[in-house]
Amino acid sequence: MWDWRQLRWANKFGWWPKAAKTKYGQQMSRYWGLFLFAFDFSQLIPEFIALYTIINEGSLKGTVTNLTTTLLGVLCAARVYFLIQKSDEISLLIDSFAELDSNILHHALGAEGKTIMANGDRRCKIITYTLVFGVISLLHWLLRPLILLLSHNVKTTIIDIWVPWSFDNLGGWSAIYFVQIVHVLSAVLGSFIFDSLFFCFSEMLITQLSLLSLALTKIDFRKSHTIKLNRDLQAKDIELITLDKCIEFHCKLLRMVKVITQIYDVIQILQFVSLAAVICLSIFEASSMDGVTLIKVINLIEMMITFVFFMFMYCYYSTMLVEKCQEIGRSAYMNNWYEGCLKDKKRLLMIIERSKKAPRFGMFLNVDLDTFITLLKSAFSYYNVLKAFVTD
Secondary structure (H helix, E strand, O other), rough: OOOHHHHHHHOOOOHHHHHHOOOOHHHHHHHHHHHHHHHHHHOOOHHHHHHHHHHHHHHHHHHHHHHHHHHHHHHHHHHHHHHOOOOHHHHHOOOOOOOOOOHHHHHOOOHHHHHHHHHHHHHEEEHHHHHHHHHHHHHHHOOOHHHHHHHHHHOOOOOOOOOOOOOOHHHHHHHHHHHHHHHHHHHHHHHHHHHHHHHHHHHHHHHHHHHHHHHOEEEEEEEEEEOOOOOOOHHHHHHOOOOOHHHHHHHHHHHHHHHHHHHHHHHHHHHHHHHHHHHHHHHHHHOOOOOHHHHHHHHHHHHHHHHHHHHHHHHHHHHHHHHHHHHHHHHHOOOOHHOOHHHHHHHHHHHHHHHHOOOOOEEEEEEOOHHHHHHHHHHHHHHHHHHHHHOO
């Protein structure tokens, strides 16, 4: 099973105090995490003040730039909040996965089951370290003001915000730079941990659903309704799995899917609502080169690609989970159910009917790949409207 190393990283920021070994350590870790979150959230206030000031000045380009960064800042803060607030649900999911990992179903499926589990762990590792690489590459934002100061003696900030003092002198600039480094680091890493947990939760659930599908196809209703076992397994390692075991396993997986939707539904809605605005505004500013530096264009493109990538991953895994849940019903047909008794046929029918009711991600918004494509089209439509409005 995946070792959830993201939570060990979260513990460094105090966002997973359960990793501390002592009660005192957990308490101190919780205080540290709440302090970092409060510090990160407080940095949104200067961003909103800067946005309000630019709107009053009537600067459309400044409004577009600040609105984009402010939206992303709000989304990052929301992720950190839900990572802290939903810690009990996250812990419940991890315990449930540990319980499923010791389920006899995995052992009874033999080499095929081990292969499916190994593939799931490998995909979790690939996803996690791909995101780590992406986070590290995005943190070049932190170095840009320092490089400009050393090379051109130009004092600039990581994010355009309102500050109560001038940063023309080195002391004022250093204070702002330090505050923004902590803000960006906590926001970006908190977002990475929260999002990567969803991707790994989804991968592990897809793995468990694949095991259940395989088990259903191997049920032999002529042999006491047990799963066909590989010959290379030792008798002492074998516990026969009945149709009732598969039904129980299926119910556990569906409960876990429901917990995932409870954790991530709100953040998915926030991302979907912001997606069209971020893409539209980023393309508008990047395409209008008047007064826009190359560095700012590159930063806007990076922000837009990152935002779209994470939203795509959410939609992809939501779609995959729905398809895997529906696949359970199809797998239930792929055995000799017609040779079973009437009672077993009825129980098998329960699995088939339950699989027809697919889980829904995003509450009133259906988070899937079709909706993702629709939102991309809408974003470009809004961009054309905004461009025509400015031209006129």
